Amino acid sequence: MQRKGDACPPGPGDCRVERGRGRREAQGFITLVCRGDRSTMSTAGKVIKCKAAVLWETNKPFSIEEVEVAPPRAHEVRIKMVATGICRSDDHVVSGHIVSPFPVILGHEAAGIVESIGEGVTSVKPGDKVIPLFIAQCGKCRRCKHQESNICMKNDLPSKYQGKLQDGTTRFTCRGKSIHHFMGTSTFSQYTVVDEISVAKIDAASPLEKVCLIGCGFSTGYGSAVKVAKVTQGSTCAVFGLGGVGLSVIIGCKAAGAARIIAVDINKDKFAKAREVGATECVNPQDYDKPIEEVLQEMSNGGVDFSFEVIGRLDTMASALLCCDKSFGVSVIVGVPPDSQILPVDPMLLLTGRTLKGAIFGGFKSKDSVPKLVTDFMAKKFPLDPLITNVLPLEKINEGFDLLRSGKSIRTILSF
């Protein structure tokens, strides 16, 4: 029983609050009917059994399994997932390009509703709409306190992925085995548990099936242009790679007032969408018999102002660096490089004044910025619809990854 007016806590089924006609109801009580699982009135404090896509090893399909999700401990939040995008970084773990411990529940670009909270949690409450943050923000460490940094010291990032929550344990079990988390988020599951420093409350009116992209792809690309490169009015930009992240870089370059935005991809099917979001020219390196950096230098009278590598390859990182002006050019690495590989750089390329930099999550401090980005989306300051090409149920996750690998999708949203 709940008091009249209480919010229906999200349950494993499709819960709703109904008015009854008995004496208690007449006193202001209402009856909570849980449609999916009528036995469960509230799931808080209990283990939830639900479906998740588990990856048991590299280069294998995801397996839809029943998993047990333990209740949140102190300073943790359990979230009922509503929508999650498929990002190339998830696929990098499948292929071994990013090394992370197995078995694992991937997914890091999502939106959902808080189901329950652990002791001491103050920034969210059950029923709040939230976005999990794959870059945490504790707000207290040296880097959180630094104005420019967004890499909180509590992050679980490459070179030392632990696949655990802050207390060093996991909340997922499947077939009696403990399942690893991924970057503190693990959104390919009907329910997930995250640390409070890895979740942001967002506008209650926001459409979760769209703003989930603010959890990674959109913010990463957009921030790389407006915050990391600091693209200037009237400038010329080159964007290598036209996936969900690259297109978001273009949206950012356009918002910053770039005069020319040259989109580069070997898949010409991506060009129409790139133009739709703001590219002024599109080039396919395979159409030329000279290196793409020379083509871009010629197109820009000696070198572009800003270049972005949004693929995750060493050769295109080198081309992006070389195509920007040798004196004032700024080149930003956004794509995640293959594990343990080195990019040799002739220091002369930098001695003349070029800047080479990189950023995760567009340089945004996550917990501070995500709610603001959602507000900006609601105020129509940027679009997300062009990035969403497919919507599938979680059960069809493997189909979603095939669409990404074959270059046929931008973002597939998995719905729950």
Ligand code: PAD
């Ligand atoms: P995606 O696979 O949707 O897009 C990559 C694009 O690159 C595709 O359109 C390809 O056709 C194109 N491409 C591939 N090879 C070449 C080539 N040799 N020359 C030109 N174009 C090529 O990926 P995405 O947009 O989801 O992610 C892009 C990268 O960004 C990927 O490496 C991902 O791991 C990384 C990423 N980084 C962050 C971050 O915080 N830095 C966040 C999210 C994603």
Ligand code: ZN
């Ligand atoms: Zn991502």
Ligand code: ZN
């Ligand atoms: Zn911190």
